[in-house]
Amino acid sequence: MRSEHPSTGAAQPGRSDTPDFVTFGSHEKEVPPVTAAAWITATPPTPNGELHVGHLAGPYVAADVLRRFLRADGEPCRLTSGLDDHDSVVELCALTQGRKTEEVADGYGEAITVDWRRAGVEFDQITRPRAEPGHLAAVQGLFRELHGEGVIVARSRLLPYCAPCDRPLHGAYVAGGCPSCGAPAHGNLCRSCARPNDCGDLLDPRCVLCGTPAGLRQVRRLYLPLEQFRRELTEYWGRIVLPPRLAVLCDRLAADGLPEVAVSHPGEWGVPVPVEGFADQRIDPRFELAAGRLHQQQGRGAGPVEFFGFDRAYVHLALLPAVLSARGAALPAGFQVNEHYRLDGRRFSTGARHAVWALDALTEAGSDTLRRHVLSGRPEGRPADFDPAALDATRDHLQASWNSWLAALLAALREECGGITPEEAPGGAGWEQLRERLERAAGELRCAYGPGGFAPRRVVALLDEVVRLAEDFHAVNAHEKDRPSGAERYRASLAAELAIAGALTAWAHPVMPEGAERLAGALGLRPGGPVTAAALTPPAPGTRLAPPSGPVFGY
Template identity: 55%
Template sequence: MSSLAEHFAPQRQGGPMSTPFWITATPPASHGELHIGHLAGPYVAADVLARYLRAEGEPVLFTTGTADHASSVHVRALRTGRKPEEVAEGYRAAITADWLRSGIEFDHIVRPRQDRGYGRWVADLFRRLHADGVIAARTRPLPYCEPCDRWLHGAHVTGSCPHCTAVSEGGMCHECARPNDGADLGEPRCAVCATPAVLRRCRRLYIPLEPFRETLADYWAATELPPSLAALCASLAEDGLADLAVSHPAQWGTSVPVEGFPEQRIDGCFEAAAMHLFGYGDDRPLPERTLHFCGFGHAFCHAVLLPVLLLSQGIKLPQDFRVNESLVIEDRTIVSGSDHQVWALDLLTEYGSDTLRRYVLQARPLGRRTVFRTERLEAARTELDENWNSWLTRMFAAVRAHSAGLAPAALPGGAGWEVLERRLLRTVEDLRETYGPDTFDPRRSVALLDEAVRLVSDFGHVNAHERGRPTADCRHLPALSAQLAVACALSAWAMPVMPEGAERLASALRAAPGRPVSGAALAPPPPGSRLAPPSGPVFGF
């Protein structure tokens, strides 16, 4: 696979081509299962945007990967007496299965140990950066565990962050998102045996970031960064960018393809950033726009290291960022490997994807940490049962009882329909705003959808009394047709948030799934269409 610069330059001269909207989400380390903090962070939100854009007819490329070569995978293997490849493969399979069950549809998930050509591509990129002087050798202190006879880097070492004093691993502090070199951690200890580390001099490969400082500062200034990320980037630029280690003496990971470092492996953060470029592929023109979803603790890789990899190859992409904070449980941050996890698989099994997706979008930690509360997850299920499913059950029962299970041959109408229709058309414009990339706000999307359901549910209750007239004369059918029109609209409008239930509803109404979020969706099924309501709840279970 050629470099992005080598491959894309001639393509952009060759005439019009479809340029995708590129959406990325942080590759999770495959040392554990997904927990609700992952879903409340980048993954569900990024999927909402991708689904909306696809329905609008926009070419979208939605990518991620699994960080199988992260040092945390090796640490988990050492603690459990397993081989690191067994840990990586087992949890990679679990992670991808949880994404699927959550309704998260990636176009490409990079699998470092399975994808053909990946290892050669990463090695070629690393080798080329070294030849260009972007990567250079440095001799610095590195923690070492004498009882384990092992160099300590990444997840192998813990201590206090030199910038914020929080407990941190080597390489990157997930609290303040600033890098460290391991040796500058306060009281570094071995993560496996807890022995205090000693410092030994070690020759490794680094990316000196300071030569990129002015270019990065201009790049950040031209990008509308979230305030938390803007503050981080401004402080990094003001303090001066340190050299970033991109190789370590280790037993796990991709071997360094540079002579003189035979026992070293490529750093996991470097590989996670490079993984995005591999995921984009070499058969597409450069995207007109990219949008990265990530947790704040991983923001350095997205906002600093990835741009450096691009800029070093002469590529400058317009990039946007959606950064979330952490979800916490009982005042404990959800941290991989903790005993205080709420696993995605368990919650999906108990609540289903519709309930869990709408909950994590409502609880999404933007600008501050939020607390996971079981009662609010229960409330999300109650909202679907008592409002969404209750109304749909009444509507389908009325179709069965009063229209022989067929869509009635009546135009939408009924008492209050004109007012309701105007409100719904305003609602869809608001929805389009909340789904759009420039004003993305999925929490507001959930609120708008709930309000639309409450409005049509009230409309249905009010017009149900038409059937009580001594001579009904089919006066109740326009209101029934109106409710079917709203149901058809919601099968499109709710698809980005709750794809499982929306697809089920579209199937029941004989409507095409994945239609645009537009006013045109507010139309009933063709008269005489035989509807196929599900035997159970439409949304959730």
């Protein structure tokens, strides 16, 4: 599946790691209030390449799962993202490919949005910075205002410079050692420790284009000193529930002195700086993200729940809240953070073309299989490894367990009832005990789907356990058909299995929407209902069933 495609190219997120075993607790539990989760954001990807499986395993599928769960519950909910068109990696990609930067951003941007749709990730709004009405004016207007108020200030600092390329180096153009942790890093941000850098403080900086060791030159740029927001930021960090990984980052930022962050850099790609004396500079894309968020947030009383990778944590925890605080806007209501995905022991990288592309995986496995796979091994609290053989095993599991049980059930209904829902109420040997377990499972699913205890790995484990219980129930009660007096009990057991199948049209829909919708079509039900014990209901007696011609989940 690894390939290089052509250039056409919550309120309380606390739980960061979930065991794979299943424990059913008390009966159906209440999900915490979700008014703060009515807006969900997923960090914008950079269009310097196509979407890869690591992107899906990180913020995007998980954010869509939460959106689907809340929508099914009747909660008004918006999922938004965008494209980070003006990141320096986009311009660098264009230079190395000998193409126009606009062509790269537009081509890969379109490919990314198409692959989101193929993966079943449904955004209510995708911001395209160069096409979004009012975006440029909003970014420049905020920048101009904050500079006029003295929030943004000019500083003369050392910036790497490549003499052979005759180019000042910032962002993706410069590489070296992180001044905070020593790990390999590019300019502005370290992907290992998530700490910002000033480019000029990188250890042994070198030009990414030609590999030449960089010199240092004094350059006057514009900065946003975060120390002026110390009170707002530290109070916010103390008020909101943070996963331990994020809390450690905040503690270290506060202890070391909040940095001054460069919000402009020399260049030609990006939003022009609207300040006299800096006409040859462009606004940093991280400030652009914050300004765009403020523009989106107008008229909203609460901030969003944000999904992002740990390497972007400082932007979401410090820079974005600082800009929002400068305008008295609501701060993010919660965070869902993921670690990185690895392939052959190295982290996925779009720029290095070290990835399994989403299009390849979706073509080979389908959206349901891929969504379930990346959720079951989502990199929560620690990195995760992608293994193509494991994706094949996920597809085989859906076929051998989920689809095999459903095929056996529908075949039994065709043989015993002529393909019609039986008149008998759900029953059979062990049904009362099983129903109680399933009702408890519905409560556990609500907790694991909900914003207060969001844990998609546990959701997948719970759904698998539901299907295993259904398989066992089917095997135990299948013997009733061989008893002269067992016909009624057998039909009641089939009605009970139909109730479980009906529940899966709701319970599995946030994870595997295509399969849940196919199953709902086969049963004559409406897909995507609330994840509650009430979903544990068979189709009405006499309903003509319409089994699909192929697998229900995956393919």
